[in-house]
Amino acid sequence: MSEVLVFGLCAAVVAGLGLYGAIVDPRPLRKILGFNLLGSGVFLFFGVVARRGAAAGFPGDPVPQALVITGIVVAFSATALAVTLLLRFFETTGSSSLRDGAAADGARDTAES
Template structure:
C-alpha cells in the first residue's frame, strides 16, 4: 500500500465526513468548515490516486494548487454572506425555525 493510496482513502473519508457535516449542521460557520474539509478530501483523492503507483505527478499537483486558492476565495465569499446575514437578522443559521443543536 503506497502513501498515495493511504491518503486517497483518507480523502474519501474526509469528503464523506464534510458532506454529512453540511447536511447535518445548521450553524453557518461550521458548515463552511465542513465545506473546507470536503474540499481537502477531494484534493487528497486527486493527488493520492494519481500517485498510487508512487512517484510525483505534477499535473494533479498543479490543479490542486489552483484549487486551494479558489477554496480560500470561496470561503471568504461564504463568510461575507454569513456575516451579512448575522448583521441583518442576528441569526447564525439559514432558517429561522431550524435552531442549531450545537
C-alpha cells in the same frame, strides 16, 4: 506505494465526514467548515492520483498537483466570500439561523433588546 492506499482511503473518509458535517450541522459556519473538509478530501484524492502517476523522475504527476494548488486558492476565495455573506446576514437579521422565518424572529429580538 502503500501511501497511495492509506492516504486514498483517508481522503475518502475525510470527504464523507465533510459531507456529513455540511448537511447535519445547522450552523452556517460549521457548514462552511464541512464544505472545506469535503473539498480538501477531494484535493487529497487528486493528489493520490497524481502520486500514482509518478514517472520520469518526478515523485508525482505535476499537472494534477498544479491544479490542486489552483484549487486550494479558489476554495479560499469562495470561503472568504461565503463567510462575508454569512456575517452580513447575521448583521442584518441578528441571527445566523437558516431556518424559515428565523430571520424575522432574529430581527424582532434585536429590535426588542
